[in-house]
Amino acid sequence: MPLVYSLIESPSHPDFSRLYRQLGYEHVCLTSARKAMSELKKRPPDVVVAEFFYGYGNNYAGVNVSNLDVFLHSLRKYAPDAKVIVLVSKAELPHVDKLRELFDIRVVLPHPVKEALLAQALGEPN
Numbered sequence: 001m002p003l004v005y006s007l008i009e010s011p012s013h014p015d016f017s018r019l020y021r022q023l024g025y026e027h028v029c030l031t032s033a034r035k036a037m038s039e040l041k042k043r044p045p046d047v048v049v050a051e052f053f054y055g056y057g058n059n060y061a062g063v064n065v066s067n068l069d070v071f072l073h074s075l076r077k078y079a080p081d082a083k084v085i086v087l088v089s090k091a092e093l094p095h096v097d098k099l100r101e102l103f104d105i106r107v108v109l110p111h112p113v114k115e116a117l118l119a120q121a122l123g124e125p126n
Helices: 017-022 031-040 069-078 093-102 115-122
Strands: 003-005 026-030 046-052 082-086 107-111
Touching: 003 017, 003 031, 017 026, 017 115, 026 031, 026 115, 031 069, 069 093, 082 093, 093 107, 107 115
Parallel strands: 003 026, 003 046, 046 082, 082 107
Antiparallel strands: none
């Protein structure tokens, strides 16, 4: 059964666990990038659904674009073929392209994320 990570770092991340099950994915919910990186080493995902937060100022050590950089670097090593779907607030949307320049982001979905759009982005399990 293909594995999807939900990297949930804010209350605005919708709960799509029912959708993941419906589409035939095993679902792992992770509440921080650090926990996700730990899980990566044990069970690499086929899909990652994560929220994007732009790194204004030095929020992310000044060298990273967002909350996802470190995790996405690790993803390249442990699950290079994983499909990445990024959820983003409309206010943060202009900054997502900076992340896309660095990483292969399959789909960007602005909030409020509709279940049908996520289902389309997930497609059929690999």
